Amino acid sequence: MKTLRSQMNDVEDQTAKITVEEQMQLTTIQTLEIDINSAKSETKQLKVDTEQMMKAKGQICSQILERQKDCILGV
Incomplete structure (x- = not known):
């Protein structure tokens, strides 16, 4: 059975991974918004x-x- 400290470390690691993924998604969204505005x-x-x-x-x-008309009329 994992100790409480080990479980907390696992949760912190998972939280960090989620935070990085969220930041990557936000960056992608911002880039797409810039591309859309440019388009x-x-x-x-x-x-x-x-x-x-x-x-x-x-x-x-x-x-x-007008020139064709002038040519036809001989002007």
Whole structure:
């Protein structure tokens, strides 16, 4: 039969292992949260960039149509 001191040491060791595991999990969660926030930020920037490109595309198409119209009318 284990002595009380031996049982206490076992409990302390198990507690230390659990604490280390909890800290590792918290670190993993924090890293994932940072990654998620970064992905959200990149997604937001991509949306802005896409909108700007679509606007530029629209302007270019309008210019092309205007020039084609001018060519047809002989201006």
